[in-house]
Amino acid sequence: MKLLTEYVEHALTFERLAAEETNPALRKCFEMQAVAYRKLVSERAARYDLPPPSPPPVRARPQASTQPRARVALSKQSADFPGNEACGMAGMSAGSAAP
Structure with missing residues (x-):
């Protein structure tokens, strides 16, 4: 059950990052991860006969802010998640520099 909760938390984090992102390509990557x-x-x-999760919330995109945004450091587990290859993030872990 703890793993399901962690997956939901990761999904919510990526959904929030996507909602705040102004770069369309990076926003798409965050959406794909979510x-x-x-x-x-x-x-x-489904495997554990639990009810399906609720659908993601529908949120309006916030207006661009002049305040600097804090970047979220993701764990190596989430950074190596399948799908990162499409966004050029394969093998990246928290604190690693972009290629």
């Missing part, structure tokens, strides 16, 4: 985590939650819930 979808992948939600898919994992659904598959695991």
Whole structure:
């Protein structure tokens, strides 16, 4: 059950990052990661005969802010998640520099 909760938390983090991102390519990568985590939650819930997770919330995109945004450091586990290859993030871990 703890793993399902962690997957949902990761999905919510990526959904929030996507909602705040102004770069369309990076926003798409964050959205793809959120979808992948939600898919994992659904598959695991079905495997353990648990109810399916609720759908992601529909949020309006915030206006661009002049305040600097804090970057979220993700664990190596989430950084190596399948799907990172499409966004050029394969093998990246928390604190690693972009190629």
